[in-house]
Amino acid sequence: MFYASPLPFPLRVARMHEVCGPGAVTFAAIVAAKAGGTVLWVREGWLPEALHPPGLAAFLDPARVLVARTDNQTDSLAVAEEALKDGVVSLVVIEITRPLDLREGRRLQLAAKAGGAMGLCLIPEGMGSNATETRWRAAPVFDPEHGDSTLMRWEIIKNKSGTFGAWHVRWDEQAHRLHVVSPVGERPGSAGSGA
């Protein structure tokens, strides 16, 4: 074991989580793949970057994904809260564009707890809410070994019930599994911190 702490994955259910960084959508897709059941993806209609379902198919069956297209963030949050509270979907992904205040973050957290569903906020850097359970930063990493690699660096930057850490992970499309790999050229233990 190269790391001080094991990767806290899958994420805890009935909690809100946050992810930022350039690999946030991939992170969300992997969480969705692991969550099972129906996934509700809430995003504002004007955002130019769209999910591409043929690409999503490497992670999960796009038939499991419902997309809610909203006009503004208030609607996004309302839809997400409704879905979390209902609990029939296993994961609610929310793409937010302006910072969440404490009240909004807390309401989402309470809704997740009430419904038993997991919530995942895709946040721009530094726009997280304090009420979240974990906050991650995900970034793709160049992999000199494999051609069609999905090597990523996941770093946990806020954790209410655990320690921080950083891991290099790779999604295995065939096995539908997440592999933790040791980074090339780095000494073991350099990424871990805390306990």
Add this chain to the structure above:
Amino acid sequence: MWFPRLASDRVLRGQALDAPFVLTLRQGNSDRLHCLNARAEAAGLHRGMSLADARAFCPNLVSRPARPEHDARFLAALRRWAMRYCPWVGLEGADGLVLDVTGAAHLWGGEGTMLADMRARAARAGLTLRLGLGGTRGAAWARAHYGEGEEPLEALPVAALRLDEAICTPLQRLGLRTIGDLSNTARAPLVRRFGPEVLLRLDQALGAVPEAVSPRSDPPHYGVRQTFPEPIGLVADVMAATARLLEALCHKLRQHEAGARRLMLTLRRVDQGSQQVELRLAAAMRDPARILPLFERGVAEVDAGFGIDQIRLEAIVVERLPARQHGFAPARHGAEQLNDLITRIGTRIGLENVLRFLPADSHIPERSFIIASAAYSAAESGWSCPRPRPLRLFPPEPVAGTGSRPPMRFRWRRMALETARATGPERIAPEWWLNDENWRVGLRDYWRVDTRQGRRLWLFHTPQNPGWFVQGEFA
């Protein structure tokens, strides 16, 4: 019952007019008279005349365009009204009703008083009505259209047999002017010359061949309402009333094996203003316990003003929903719950904004999937893509680069990126049968570019119109 001026009477009921009045219908290139009032007929106009000619005859003519669909609706209303006389009422053409009053006339004190009652009511409603009573449907039609009262059928002209002009005119040339003449003629030569229709109509009028009156059954009306003795204003009261109406509505839906897709709750206030709450359901439903909570959000937004004294619930869009055996399929529960969630989300952002992806048959990345409303489509699997596709797709963003190999260094979104590995090309040709603005530049050679900075981008080169673009990002 024949309403010879149904269309113009309908319009004139709304506004009294003391002038020649016609309704015109556009036929081909000209407006032709469709329905005239009595004054216009007295002025010498007739149906089918062109409006320009009619204007020349009668300069003070008032005309309006005819609306046949409104007339049909009016006739349907009249049909419902006519059920006060007997339960067996059918439509006869576009402007008549046929009533089977057998066994019903005595309730009105005999046929004479019943006809008098009909005439009086029609006159009061401002409708021109011609009545014909006969032992058969054909006889009644003949008397209504060509007779004045109880004269014998034999005295009526042959046109009263519902024959068209092309048959009537030769018959008259042969000297067969009345029905009596026709019935006294040898039958075989008539059939040989005019076909079987003449004798069929004759027999139907005289009762030798039966002809049924087929009453049209009303389509079920999915609407219930309740009027309150005292106005109500509390949300809880309105919800309780809604629950009661919903119970009745769902009972009716269950009887007809239907499910509501769109419901409209109309709340009438004491000041005659009305407020409406529309509920669009993600799936056809008829379970009051499930529908009621979905109304909560809409009802809470209603402004009750001085109180609500009538509430009306109507299923506007209804779909077939056959009765289902339950108890053995617990898996359906999740699907129902999901539909409820879609409905609830739909009441906030619109049902058309809850979407799902469906696979599509195209190599063009933008068209390789369809985004469909989740409420009106079923989930479909079967995504197959022989080559890796990016997770995110965006409108092409140009980057600087020359040549047919991906640039070694380029700037994208204000980031300096360095190509570490390029996989490709994959050539995708535009679908020439579709005129797509974005594909005017011609062929595209797609490359997957792994940058040393980590980002894995989907670039394409357009050889026919040299340029490099970024269109997607891989996982």
